Amino acid sequence: MEVTKKILELNAFDMNAAAGLSPEVVTLIGRRRATFGPTSMLFYEKPLNLVRGEGVWLHDADGTRYLDAYNNVPSVGHCHPRIVEAVARQMGTLNTHTRYLYSNVYTYAERLLGTMPATVSNIVFTCTGSESADFALRVARAVTGGTGFIVTDNAYHGNTSAVTEISPSSASAEPRPPYVFVVPAPDTYREISEAVGRRLARDVRTAIAKMNAIGIRFAGFIADSIFSSDGVFPGEPGFLRETLEAVHAAGGVYIADEVQPGFGRTGEKMWGFDRHGLVPDMVVMGKPMGNGFPMGGVAIKPDLLKTFGETSGYFNTFGGNPVAAAAGLAVLDVLKDEGLQQNSFETGAYLRSEIRIAGSEGGCIGDVRGAGLYIGVDIVKDTQTHEPDRDTAEKIVNGMRDRNILIGIAGGHGNVLKIRPPLCFNREHADIFLNGLRGALADAS
Ligand SMILES: Cc1ncc(COP(=O)(O)O)c(C=O)c1O
Structure with a gap:
């Protein structure tokens, strides 16, 4: 078994891996480091510089739009x-x-x-x-x-x-x-x-x-x-x-x-x-x-x-x-x-069943579970032994980020994809998500 990952280490940006990031992002990371010190973590290999949110969408300083399938604080939608x-x-x-x-x-x-x-x-x-x-x-x-x-x-x-x-x-x-x-x-x-x-x-x-x-x-x-x-x-x-x-x-x-x-x-x-x-x-x-x-x-x-x-x-x-x-x-x-609980029920069920289908083509998805729009996808080395695969989970999360879709990681082994979008996430968003997931799975395998 792998070493248990502590919660702040999951999907965390490595402060020493700034090569390849835009000068603006590097400057912001430097300012953060200088003022916040070592205890606060950033997400993703390439951290996000977000400036605006709307519904299930987040926009960065370069004008790129991200599908947010991670944030449960703006639960009824960003900036409702x-x-x-x-x-x-x-x-x-x-x-x-x-x-x-x-x-x-x-x-x-x-x-x-x-x-x-x-x-x-x-x-x-x-x-x-x-x-x-x-x-x-x-x-x-x-x-x-x-x-x-x-x-x-x-x-x-x-x-x-x-x-x-x-x-x-x-x-x-x-x-x-x-x-x-x-x-x-x-x-x-x-x-x-x-x-x-x-x-x-x-x-x-x-x-x-x-x-x-x-x-x-x-x-x-x-x-x-x-x-x-x-x-x-x-x-x-x-x-x-x-x-x-x-x-x-x-x-x-x-x-x-x-x-x-x-x-x-x-x-x-x-x-x-x-x-x-x-x-x-x-x-x-x-x-x-x-x-x-x-x-x-x-x-x-x-x-x-x-x-x-x-x-x-x-x-x-x-x-x-x-x-x-x-x-x-x-x-x-x-x-x-807006009937968001019902939407959560229906869109969540759709997303889980489609993720299962996407997983049946790949091989690293051991389990897809959840209730409503709270979904965990267990990434494993072997679907027989259920051995957790943290590295592949991290690759998928960053592969999704590269496709402008945001998810996270959970679990003691750092191998469970955490999918938890705002509750206004609908079928159209789910299809964009699934398209990205298929690509990220293919790249990670
Ligand atoms: C299950 C659970 N309880 C409590 C908390 C603490 O909430 P807060 O960060 O608002 O203090 C969190 C935060 O992530 C949580 O996930």
Whole structure:
């Protein structure tokens, strides 16, 4: 097996490989390096200098247009006019911190909670997915009196100190603290797909027993409901239920991280956990929530928030400000008015079946999986052994970039193509994508 790749190394530009890039791009890379230092990574062998976005399209400084099949933050489309208008109008009317009354924030809270299970009826607003996950960990610890968390082995939940500790895909998560336990992600390709739910629940029970044996009390389990950084494993609907039962039986809380699959992306349901028929204790939200306006939140069962509130308050200067609420409301409106969840379902299914056909001609595609417009393509050296092929995956991603189509990479072995376009990606876009993929596959083989 290959060495596990940390999340920031995936599809990263090598800062020492600037030969052949345009002088303008080289200058920008130099300025970035001088000001940002070494911790921030760029994508692709040839980094992009983007200046404009529109729908599923991104434009660079040279006027080249790229088909965006990667970005889930502008989930309803880059620079969607209705979001832009709502944000600009509210910004020109009022924006201040969150300790005054604003009716549009409550309208947003009510609308958003209306998409959740009835028992998940409170919300705390933040600005990012990391802050949301961080808050969820605090609540889990406060209500259980425990400190122990269980996560999948290549999970990513964000960048605060506490959240980094439970994000094994982050290089700085090592060495792992004694209260963080990992279980293998539900790799529906390399293990028996139908048994994956049972296996995961069993591993969670074992991890709880192990932490109890060393005197650590279980606080909770947190999982991205589509296991994106683990390699995109939506799995069969329902397979997570047994794990939820195991978590509750041990007195822990179940936290559904919806930063990736939430807001209609899976096509089947508004939320990834809902595909599994689960009622989580907390729902962590971020990225697509404001279509680019930075906002996040935690939907939570009121009794948990009540217990937390007995000893703590929570104040977030920008979380749930009036502009965020305007953006969030506009996103919900556009999702509904443009039928984007349904589009995600239909276009996603089409794309997956056509990628399978393209793969049957090539040989390096081991598995094509996904839900709606969240697709993982497992690139392997051998379709019998399923051995991951990181180098070929990277070649394909860069080959697509050379064809002006943007995708990314996921998974602990850095070999899964991550295809996650804005939800307005339609069949016509899918056909452009497939044409490019056929070329990139042929070049990479
Ligand atoms: C599943 C998941 N949770 C949480 C986060 C953190 O979100 P943010 O980068 O907005 O803090 C991410 C970011 O990639 C994520 O993928």
